[in-house]
Amino acid sequence: MDEGNGGPRRAGEVAVIFASTRNGADAAGYDAAAAAMDALAARQSGYRGIESVRGPDGAGITISYWADEAAAIAWRDQPDHAAIRERGRGLWYDRYRVTVCTVVRDYAWCRA
Amino acid sequence: MDEGNGGPRRAGEVAVIFASTRNGADAAGYDAAAAAMDALAARQSGYRGIESVRGPDGAGITISYWADEAAAIAWRDQPDHAAIRERGRGLWYDRYRVTVCTVVRDYAWCRA
Numbered sequence: 050m051d052e053g054n055g056g057p058r059r060a061g062e063v064a065v066i067f068a069s070t071r072n073g074a075d076a077a078g079y080d081a082a083a084a085a086m087d088a089l090a091a092r093q094s095g096y097r098g099i100e101s102v103r104g105p106d107g108a109g110i111t112i113s114y115w116a117d118e119a120a121a122i123a124w125r126d127q128p129d130h131a132a133i134r135e136r137g138r139g140l141w142y143d144r145y146r147v148t149v150c151t152v153v154r155d156y157a158w159c160r161a
Numbered sequence: 162m163d164e165g166n167g168g169p170r171r172a173g174e175v176a177v178i179f180a181s182t183r184n185g186a187d188a189a190g191y192d193a194a195a196a197a198m199d200a201l202a203a204r205q206s207g208y209r210g211i212e213s214v215r216g217p218d219g220a221g222i223t224i225s226y227w228a229d230e231a232a233a234i235a236w237r238d239q240p241d242h243a244a245i246r247e248r249g250r251g252l253w254y255d256r257y258r259v260t261v262c263t264v265v266r267d268y269a270w271c272r273a
Contacts, residue, residue, distance in 0.1 A: 056258050056260075057258075058258075058260045063265075064176075064178065064260065064262050066176065066178075066224065068212055068224075072272075100180055100222060102214045102215065102216045102220050102221055102222045103214065103216055104214045104215055104216060105217065108214050109214055110212060110214045110222045110224065112178065112180075112222065118265075138270060138272075142270075142272070143271070143272050144269070144270065144271040144272060145269070145270055146168050146169075146170075146267065146268070146269040146270075147267065147268055147269075148168075148170045148176065148264060148266075148267045149264075149265045149266045149267070150176050150262030150263060150264050150265055151262060151263050151265055152260060152261075152262050153175075153230075153261045153262055153263055154260075154261045155258065155259065155260045155261070156258070156259055157256070157257070157258040157259075158250060158254075158256065158257055158258075159255070159256040160184075160250075160254070160255050160256060
């Protein structure tokens with residue numbers, strides 16, 4: 050989890066959950082693209098943070114947070130992002146699922 | 162990602178995002194508790210699936226899906242679940258964040 054993007058999340062923000070299974074192909078290309086996409090997302094209007102975890106078996110969950118639905122859709126339609134998504138289907142992923150949600154409430158706990 | 166719970170997610174369902182950082186303490190106890198909680202959640206009314214990923218650095222994201230808000234709250238208040246959460250604060254986690262969302266839309270892609 051990237052603590053720099055760790056919240057808080059506010060009611061009405063949009064959470065885009067990207068759950069994927071990588072196949073292991075082109076690891077270097079994937080890593081470079083993932084870093085580039087994180088940086089590109091952070092420059093988008095309405096960006097509110099990303100959390101991303103990938104396990105040793107190739108399963109991953111990335112959640113990007115957006116100020117509103119319009120910002121989430123603008124990110125979906127951003128041309129470089131769309132091109133990378135196409136490359137992901139061709140090369141890196143066996144499957145993925147995108148679930149778009151609206152934040153209702155949020156709370157955090159941290160060891161004192 | 163547990164493909165057995167891999168979707169689809171339907172509009173109006175509730176997604177409970179649990180983003181945590183483990184400290185590495187009591188790994189065996191944690192693993193047993195996590196498996197017990199997965200099994201217990203699956204027996205709750207309104208359960209719609211769990212996806213969970215943890216990376217090598219201890220960061221993890223678990224998302225449980227519920228038919229509606231009432232089902233998500235019943236899970237939050239389930240006594241065994243509440244007791245395990247207390248143990249997590251005492252023992253396993255350095256921090257966590259819970260973000261409750263409503264599903265708006267969902268789509269999936271799978272390699273042919």
